[in-house]
Amino acid sequence: METVKTQDISANDLPWKVEWSSDRCTMCGSCVAACTFQAIEAVVERRSITVSTGTVPDPSRRHLAAPAIKQKRSIAHACVGCGMCEKVCPNQAIRTERNADSRANLLARSGGAPLKRGGRANLGTADRVLDKIVVGRISQMTDPALDSERHTFDVLAPFGRVLPPSQLPFSINGESLEMNGKMPPVNWIYPVIFSDMSIGALSTRAWEAVAMATAYLNEKYGMPIRMSSGEGGMPVKLMESDYLKYSIIQIASGHFGWNRIIKAMPKMKVEPGGILIKIGQGAKPGDGGLLPAAKVAEHVQAIRGVPKADLMSPPNHQGLYSIEESVQKMHMSLNAAFKFRVPVAIKCAASATSVSVYNNLLRDPYYICGGFFLDGIQGGTGAANEVSLDHTGHPIVSKLRECYQAAVKQGRQGQIPLWAGGGVGMTGNAAADVFKMICLGANGVFMGKLLAQLLGCVGNERGRCNACNTGLCPTGICTQDPRLVKRLDIDKGAQNIVDYMLAFDSELRKLMAPVGNSSLPVGRSDALVTTDKAVADKLAIQYAC
Amino acid sequence: MCRIGAIKSKNPLHPSQALHLMLPQQEGHDNSGFAMVMQDLEGEFADFKAKPLLSLACKQDGLKLVQDYMDANNFAPIKEYIPKPNRIAGLDIQALPYYVFRAYEYPEYYRHRSQAEKEELLVDTRLALRQILEEAGEGYVFSFWPDVLTLKEIGDPADIATYFRLWEDNGDLMARNIVVQCRQNTNYEVVRYAAHPFFLQGYTLCANGENTFYTKNKEYQKSLHRGYIGFESDSQNFLYTLHYVHRQLNWPLVYYKHVITPLPFDEIERRPDRQVLGAIRQSLGHLEINGPNTIIAMLPDGSMMTCCDSKKLRPVVIGGDSTTIAISSEVCGLHAILPGRDPEKDIYPNEREVVLIKPDMEVERWKQ
Numbered sequence: 007m008e009t010v011k012t013q014d015i016s017a018n019d020l021p022w023k024v025e026w027s028s029d030r031c032t033m034c035g036s037c038v039a040a041c042t043f044q045a046i047e048a049v050v051e052r053r054s055i056t057v058s059t060g061t062v063p064d065p066s067r068r069h070l071a072a073p074a075i076k077q078k079r080s081i082a083h084a085c086v087g088c089g090m091c092e093k094v095c096p097n098q099a100i101r102t103e104r105n106a107d108s109r110a111n112l113l114a115r116s117g118g119a120p121l122k123r124g125g126r127a128n129l130g131t132a133d134r135v136l137d138k139i140v141v142g143r144i145s146q147m148t149d150p151a152l153d154s155e156r157h158t159f160d161v162l163a164p165f166g167r168v169l170p171p172s173q174l175p176f177s178i179n180g181e182s183l184e185m186n187g188k189m190p191p192v193n194w195i196y197p198v199i200f201s202d203m204s205i206g207a208l209s210t211r212a213w214e215a216v217a218m219a220t221a222y223l224n225e226k227y228g229m230p231i232r233m234s235s236g237e238g239g240m241p242v243k244l245m246e247s248d249y250l251k252y253s254i255i256q257i258a259s260g261h262f263g264w265n266r267i268i269k270a271m272p273k274m275k276v277e278p279g280g281i282l283i284k285i286g287q288g289a290k291p292g293d294g295g296l297l298p299a300a301k302v303a304e305h306v307q308a309i310r311g312v313p314k315a316d317l318m319s320p321p322n323h324q325g326l327y328s329i330e331e332s333v334q335k336m337h338m339s340l341n342a343a344f345k346f347r348v349p350v351a352i353k354c355a356a357s358a359t360s361v362s363v364y365n366n367l368l369r370d371p372y373y374i375c376g377g378f379f380l381d382g383i384q385g386g387t388g389a390a391n392e393v394s395l396d397h398t399g400h401p402i403v404s405k406l407r408e409c410y411q412a413a414v415k416q417g418r419q420g421q422i423p424l425w426a427g428g429g430v431g432m433t434g435n436a437a438a439d440v441f442k443m444i445c446l447g448a449n450g451v452f453m454g455k456l457l458a459q460l461l462g463c464v465g466n467e468r469g470r471c472n473a474c475n476t477g478l479c480p481t482g483i484c485t486q487d488p489r490l491v492k493r494l495d496i497d498k499g500a501q502n503i504v505d506y507m508l509a510f511d512s513e514l515r516k517l518m519a520p521v522g523n524s525s526l527p528v529g530r531s532d533a534l535v536t537t538d539k540a541v542a543d544k545l546a547i548q549y550a551c
Numbered sequence: 552m553c554r555i556g557a558i559k560s561k562n563p564l565h566p567s568q569a570l571h572l573m574l575p576q577q578e579g580h581d582n583s584g585f586a587m588v589m590q591d592l593e594g595e596f597a598d599f600k601a602k603p604l605l606s607l608a609c610k611q612d613g614l615k616l617v618q619d620y621m622d623a624n625n626f627a628p629i630k631e632y633i634p635k636p637n638r639i640a641g642l643d644i645q646a647l648p649y650y651v652f653r654a655y656e657y658p659e660y661y662r663h664r665s666q667a668e669k670e671e672l673l674v675d676t677r678l679a680l681r682q683i684l685e686e687a688g689e690g691y692v693f694s695f696w697p698d699v700l701t702l703k704e705i706g707d708p709a710d711i712a713t714y715f716r717l718w719e720d721n722g723d724l725m726a727r728n729i730v731v732q733c734r735q736n737t738n739y740e741v742v743r744y745a746a747h748p749f750f751l752q753g754y755t756l757c758a759n760g761e762n763t764f765y766t767k768n769k770e771y772q773k774s775l776h777r778g779y780i781g782f783e784s785d786s787q788n789f790l791y792t793l794h795y796v797h798r799q800l801n802w803p804l805v806y807y808k809h810v811i812t813p814l815p816f817d818e819i820e821r822r823p824d825r826q827v828l829g830a831i832r833q834s835l836g837h838l839e840i841n842g843p844n845t846i847i848a849m850l851p852d853g854s855m856m857t858c859c860d861s862k863k864l865r866p867v868v869i870g871g872d873s874t875t876i877a878i879s880s881e882v883c884g885l886h887a888i889l890p891g892r893d894p895e896k897d898i899y900p901n902e903r904e905v906v907l908i909k910p911d912m913e914v915e916r917w918k919q
Binding site for chain 1: 761765766767775795801802805806815816827833837841842861
């Protein structure tokens with residue numbers, strides 16, 4: 007027997023255990039090849055068996071060396087439960103099992119470095135407020151419901167600053183109004199934005215699949231969905247193409263990729279769909295962006311103009327001292343970059359201060375902020391310190407509601423469109439979430455993680471996989487390793503997204519129809535009920551029991 | 552659901568005409584109330600057209616509160632008409648002790664102010680009176696405006712008419728314009744202020760139907776004007792939006808329909824005036840209405856209009872002859888008061904249409 011120390015790590019200390027069955031295994035090696043985390047290895051085990059080969063019992067012991075699949079006993083190679091081994095095994099000889107007795111949280115910080123991972127926050131995901139709300143005002147005899155299959159709907163939301171009626175640059179000419187001035191640019195788009203996931207965070211194939219799905223939905227189905235580029239720039243070819251109009255270019259605190267965007271501007275044939283200035287994100291508010299060096303591949307270096315190193319974005323725009331300065335920043339971006347032809351919005355993490363920020367933006371006299379993106383704790387991220395992921399942030403629903411009600415109080419609702427995200431579609435049914443959030447005051451939503459899931463991401467809120475930060479994504483979505491990236495079928499991924507959005511669109515109409523709405527039910531909180539008194543009080547919706 | 556109607560005539564009409572218009576439409580109302588707004592008055596108030604006329608229903612202490620307030624604010628009463636009720640037994644009516652229609656002289660210091668200033672004073676006065684009466688639980692003030700008289704009552708319209716002697720065409724209450732409603736109560740309780748027609752600064756409106764955008768309309772309207780209060784009925788939103796678009800924003804009337812039921816985006820895109828229509832839809836999204844409804848409105852200049860929701864789910868018809876034109880939920884009402892008209896010329900507006908009867912009785916039909 008080898009000498010062991012009590013501090014040595016066993017498979018029982020790890021978050022996931024690999025169950026392997028020797029009598030089903032053909033030792034094909036697929037599982038070992040598929041495991042990007044090298045959590046399992048092919049080894050030779052010493053076995054001792056007793057056999058009897060004659061006509062009468064004549065047992066004899068035989069020792070032999072047998073090949074086996076074994077889980078590595080190391081935190082660095084801990085199984086993440088992604089299940090790729092099970093997926094590729096032809097004989098169902100291997101599977102992973104969650105280990106309730108894991109000591110991983112204690113062991114993972116060896117070396118003095120905090121634990122990092124990607125994925126979603128874990129806090130409070132079991133008990134979603136959105137699931138406690140249902141659509142309760144169903145039109146009956148007095149107010150006929152619509153037929154969602156035959157009726158026409160206006161499923162569009164504004165992106166851009168909406169002027170109050172008294173500020174519209176109208177002049178009266180007899181019996182008609184005439185436009186005699188300029189208005190801030192507003193694009194009416196589908197109420198879902200594919201959220202900001204950068205080239206770098208996503209693999210080229212994954213990013214391309216989302217971009218393809220966006221273009222396809224626009225061109226083929228006339229669904230004006232926009233995709234946010236994420237921080238880190240865009241391919242020059244895309245920026246010089248007609249498809250740029252489907253993109254919302256993000257400027258985040260690291261300003262990565264903007265050099266290239268600015269250089270491409272003279273060659274842009276169309277305007278982008280908008281600019282999104284990211285101040286913070288909901289999954290890790292107060293924590294900056296993080297692209298680990300493992301994912302900074304050559305093309306990422308080229309697009310961002312950086313060496314291969316960890317790429318940290320600051321937690322906010324370091325040149326900004328105040329909300330007023332953020333307005334100035336929007337002003338400068340608009341003015342300098344696109345001459346007031348492109349709406350500019352801002353994205354903040356949901357927090358105790360969200361309403362203050364929104365109020366301040368609403369009162370800005372220059373009408374410059376074209377959207378307030380509010381991101382909740384359940385949003386996803388490609389990489390973060392686990393402590394930030396699990397223990398910072400604010401749920402989205404009540405903050406969204408507070409912002410809307412703050413606008414209502416001033417009679418300014420709708421003037422800075424509210425876009426909310428962070429956990430939209432966590433249960434797999436985004437349409438219901440979106441409908442409820444719109445009723446609570448959102449003009450539209452943004453969602454990202456759901457797209458990754460449609461591409462094939464197997465990570466979840468209970469700690470499965472969540473290895474987006476390692477560059478070892480087993481599905482080829484969150485990695486830059488060319489061998490892993492090849493695992494992702496772009497066309498199939500894009501098709502999944504398109505199919506989902508078509509179903510989503512039908513489902514959204516299915517919810518709009520019974521409340522009798524042809525257009526989005528923004529602020530129709532009267533359509534919602536909840537059986538939770540606390541939720542009813544907080545969100546000012548009807549309590550039903 | 553209610554039934555609504557309006558009559559506009561070159562010759563002064565008695566309210567009995569309004570009752571004849573409405574009572575045949577019995578299938579659409581439940582005998583829970585009757586209300587009307589009369590404008591361009593003759594009869595008792597013929598000589599006081601320029602003077603603001605207060606219409607209220609109240610108890611004894613309420614009347615005292617109103618008088619005290621008006622005295623304190625230097626409004627001098629110059630003409631009063633108090634109906635002498637016909638208190639016969641068995642009438643279905645929840646009458647209050649006093650119904651007062653009283654014309655006032657403007658306060659001395661307001662007599663030479665601009666029309667706009669006077670109009671602000673009148674709305675402030677009505678709001679103040681409403682608050683005083685509401686706090687004391689002593690009554691209701693329906694309108695305070697020159698040449699406008701409002702009566703609202705709870706009960707069976709026919710019995711209400713008997714009580715107020717409205718069947719007797721004796722020439723005391725006469726008007727060229729009457730907007731009227733027979734009520735079908737869908738509120739939990741019968742609230743007097745919820746009775747149509749609603750009135751604000753010369754704008755009168757009643758509606759048949761539902762407004763499913765009530766909450767978002769209300770939340771937005773609350774901040775737009777001090778007079779947008781109450782919201783006892785989901786139809787009050789229609790009046791406030793009309794007032795806001797036409798009076799506050801000073802936009803041509805044609806845009807009211809574009810605000811409440813905007814064209815779909817793809818149709819706006821095909822229009823030559825897409826910039827204006829797009830901006831309106833964008834900016835005034837919270838004043839859109841939804842649900843099945845028909846609106847009848849009267850403007851300060853006496854013109855009348857009607858339009859429907861964008862799906863045309865509630866009925867309305869316009870018909871008339873050379874001297875009188877009426878708008879009615881059901882055509883049977885028109886048959887009752889205008890039997891000699893040519894029914895082939897009746898107009899059944901569609902979901903994109905606004906029909907306007909101008910002060911000179913010319914009828915215009917606008918496509919949205």
